[in-house]
């Protein structure tokens with residue numbers, strides 16, 4: 005993602021009612037934060053947030069938490085929130101490496117990873133959001149029957165992820181190399197990157213994994 009240094013984005017984010025500034029304080033208490041027992045779904049690396057804000061609007065019975073590393077990107081998601089009035093979503097600016105400090109065991113029901121950065125060099129493999137290191141972190145917060153859904157147009161990253169999941173103790177429940185022309189397309193919500201890359205003719209790959 006090309007980043008612009010948006011002046012004052014950190015300040016704007018901290019002031020937003022949709023941002024959780026001290027997320028570690030809510031570890032084990034996210035139900036109290038939302039004020040209900042609804043399941044919690046998170047998107048790691050949400051970018052400008054079209055995907056997760058659409059899901060939150062469409063599914064009021066689910067609580068959504070978007071995680072994004074960069075404030076200049078998260079700011080774009082917050083701008084979208086000005087047009088919506090929903091209470092089942094919040095955002096956290098953080099590196100997903102710290103996810104185990106923010107969520108407790110079994111606190112999350114579903115994790116979405118969309119068009120994650122590929123980190124093509126082998127020596128950076130552990131930074132990929134589908135690496136065994138990250139899968140281990142997700143294992144510590146996801147409910148026993150919880151799933152991870154991953155989409156990308158990057159074939160090497162997808163192939164890596166299909167191989168990495170079983171190595172890390174996960175099962176590939178379903179996958180496709182051409183999401184938009186498969187039986188997995190029903191109900192698909194496009195992300196910003198998905199719109200861009202599929203309009204260029206790139207097939208979109210998707211996998212669903214559980215333990």
Ligand code: SAM
Nearest residue numbers: 005049050051072073099100118119195196197
């Ligand atoms: N999911 C969006 C989409 O599909 O349009 C954005 C995709 S963009 C290529 C990847 C996003 O993940 C970027 O916004 C990046 O800042 C974020 N990201 C990458 N590594 C991250 C990490 N370790 N923790 C949190 N966010 C991360």
